Amino acid sequence: MQNLKRAAVAATMTLVLMTAANADGLTGTLKKVKETGTITLGYRESSVPFSYLDGNQKPIGFSMDLCGQVVEAVRKKLGMADLKVAYNPVNSATRLLLVANGTVDIECGSTANQLARQKQVAFSVSTFVAQFKWLTRTDSGIASPDDLKGKPVVVTSGTNTSQFLNKLNQDERLGLKISQGKDHAESFLLVDAGRAAAFMEDDILLAGVKANSKDPSKFRILDKSYSADPYALMFRREDPDFKALVDETLVGLMKSGVFTQLYTRWFETPIPPRDLNLSFPMSEKLKELIKAPSDKANS
Template identity: 30%
Template sequence: MVSHFISAEPASATLEHIKSSGTLNMGYRQLAPFSFQGEDGKVSGYTITLCNMVADELRHMLSLKNLSIHYIPTIFTERVASLNSGKIDLDCSVNTDAPERKGSVSFSKDYFTANMRIISLRNNNIKTLEDLRGRTVSIPRGSKDLLEFNRVNREKHLSISIVTSDTVEDAFNMMAQRRTAAFIIDDILAYPYINQSEHPEDFTVSKDVVGEKMKYAIMMRKQDPVFVAFVNKTLTRIFESPLNDQLSNKWLTQKVVAKNTHKN
């Protein structure tokens, strides 16, 4: 990608750290098609690609030809602490741009919108939230899905019990092993786990959408507006170019979502 930034001295704590260390630390999770480590050990995905393009711009702007990229596994509940401690500079996995989080972190402009749905075993015949009344569901802890489902559950007086997990995969397995009646997650994140299972036909994704839409963004440290602006300028150029359609076709189609999934 051709850079539009000119070389300049860093004007933010994050840029200072990247320039002095010669490294860019990216947090990620096993969440195909946005971020995942494949069987070959390579970390890739749609959001990882966006962050790699940010890294290309940083190499040019900071005159760091040998900028190293470190991909650091980071679970949902560790994201904010990892950013604020300097362990990671960007969280390049799935992060929902939520108002309640903006007091502790910053977000880039949104790059994808997902819908939260009910994932269940087909023979449980669960199609709506009402079908889950008084039952138990699994949701990853630290996720926006958990916050949003708690709100819906409370407002609709559904009395649904929630079991939380560290990862999306663990929450899916709870449902698949019948430890919970359903798994609540954004639809695009559910399809890879369904498609990689031994019997994909055993699972169903609800037509009903649960709660508000989930808008994904790159997560960054709070109080570093210069770095946030740098990331957003890079994303804006990508989104306004033909490259955006190429990336979407490569990573975000149903066929690719099924293919680009590595089972831990």
């Protein structure tokens, strides 16, 4: 009888411990963060004004600020005032892998939400809407995309822009000689050095590298634009609780007006490190997405 009592007590204690361990019912990223005490943000080094390094090599930008709000929501939900934040650099070629394999918990950059990418990662509600455009030197004599036929051009490796440009080149038989930069800074440098006639990328990213160049007047962005995919914050797939928290945070910012305030700060006022103003007003499409947030990719 005594043995039965001891067994019952042991079983009860085990149940209590198991219940305590799972009382919060955490899963996925939230469970990982709770157990490690750290949330890891992925950042870009030259995706102005979304995620880039300031004069002190600290990651800053619009997407970094949005992720900062997510961190605060995680801290509150988990009751972790001492939650640590780690920063891990990513680029166009590594970002999906580092999110998918758990190295990065949430990527705070300029990543487009695409159906193909959803097979590897998940996305928040849209945070920006871009268009593909061309950047050239003002002394290149290039006035329109037609002037680029047969010329060397550059695009950043691992981007949806790269996929688009390859298809455009093939479909329209442009004869472009396409090279790839490892990041936006390198792609821009190829144009600056005259090794590429033009750089195709999202309009806002081109505006960012142009504004932060030594002499912005040396470069121009062509008027012609092509439809691109919406940007979003990126995290691991099949993690509904974390996605719900991220989306709830972003939608709350949109409804409160804080999202618009952050947009104004990074797109329409002087920003570090050189206090340059991108003068990039919010598009009508983004205004629509603020009123009716969506995590849908272009079909």
